[in-house]
Amino acid sequence: MIKIERENESFTTLDGQKLYGIQDLIIWLYNCSDYDFKYHNDRKDFYNWIYYSLNERDLAEKIININNKIDLIKILDDFMKSLEIYNKKKISDEEAEVEFIKYI
Amino acid sequence: MxxxxxxxxxxxxxxxxxxxxxxxxxxxxxYKVLLIDTNGKYSQNLFYLKENNFYGNRLWNDIKITPFYHLKIIDRLPETYINDINYLKRVYDIIIFDVFPNPELIIDISRISDIIFLVINPDFYSLYVNRKLYNYLEKDKVKIVVNKYDKSLDLDFISEVFEKDVYCAIPMNKDLSIFQYKYAPISFYNEKSKALNYIDQLSYLVTGKRIKKGIFSKIFG
Incomplete structure (x- = not known):
């Protein structure tokens, strides 16, 4: 999962921010201080949250030995980019109308 | 930007x-693009999402990932929005606000914007209310875009009203009307759409380049 399913699974950072998913983590990493990063990284907080709360075990294993903020951002970013793949689906106008009704 | x-x-x-x-x-x-849709639960962007849970009260919390752009749907600006925008600027190349027609919201967002597309339709009411709004905006940032243009109002007349040239006049176009039924923006299902010529003109202010050239530009360079 790229984000939590329950609000109480959010990650609270040292500077008081609440993170709800991997994209939140990426944005926080871009802005956090080196001290805050090191605090959480040394305690394996990122690993534990991604492994146990988000159930992204492969991703968690990739970051376990990372000690550099930029490298961590790159790994997480690449992971999120893989979700941006667009699968072009041909649908007829009739199918589109059926899909649309579901929204109403 | x-x-x-x-x-x-x-x-x-x-x-x-x-x-x-x-x-x-x-x-x-x-580009890394973030679209911030301020239309809340009435957002058209909800068509592109598979789930509708929204967490967090900051602009940078729980941004949705779509194949077309990253997306944040809000129904109001949080008090922390200026700090949040600074957070987001470090991550995204372009942040686009789709602003609900609320005067306070418009003024707040226009103050932090680098480019303001003031979108009007060629009818007197649209012209009237937006001319009033224009008085409160930083005019250097504003680009007038006439959408659904059908020649019912002369572009010169519109330019006179705003004392500013119309930047782009977009005629009625089938793709712009029906793209929602394709469940993707036009660029992702029809690269040859004529509608993209006009989108390209809007993008020129960001990129400084034109990909889609008109026929005269193609012939004469």
Missing amino acids: IISFISLKGGVGKTTLSINLGAYLKKFYN
Whole structure:
């Protein structure tokens, strides 16, 4: 999962921010201080949250030995980019109308 | 860079243009684009999402990932919005606001924007309310976009009203009307659509380049 399913699974950072998913983590990493990063990284907080709360075990294993903020951002970013793949689906106008009704 | 699409009249095409510009910049220029849709639960962007849980009260919390752009749907600006925008600027190349027609919201967002697309339709009411709004905006940042243009009002007349040239006049176009039924912005299902010529013109202010050239430009360079 790229984000939590329950609000109480959010990650609270040292500077008081609440993170709800991997994209939140990426944005926080871009802005956090080196001290805050090191605090959480040394305690394996990122690993534990991604492994146990988000159930992204492969991703968690990739970051376990990372000690550099930029490298961590790159790994997480690449992971999120893989979700941006667009699968072009041909649908007829009739199918589109059926899909649309579901929204109403 | 922060771009906003504003109008005091609803239904002029702000969301259509903001969605398609965001997708265009991602598809053809590979920019990191964040679209902030302030239409809340009435957002057209909900068509592209598989889940509708929203967490957090900051602009940078729980951004949705779509293949076309990253997306944040809000129904009001949080008090922390200026700090949040600073957070986001470090991550995203382009932040596009699709602004609900609320005067306070428009003024707040226009103040932090680098480019303001003031979207109007060629009717007197749209012209009237947006001319009033224009008085409160930083005019250097504003670009007038006439959407659904059908020649019922002369562009010169519109330019006179605003004392500013119309930047782009977008005629009625089938793709701009029906793209929602394709469940993707136009750039992602029809790269040859004529509608993209106009989106390209909007993107020129961001990129400084034109990909889609008109026929005279193609012939004469």
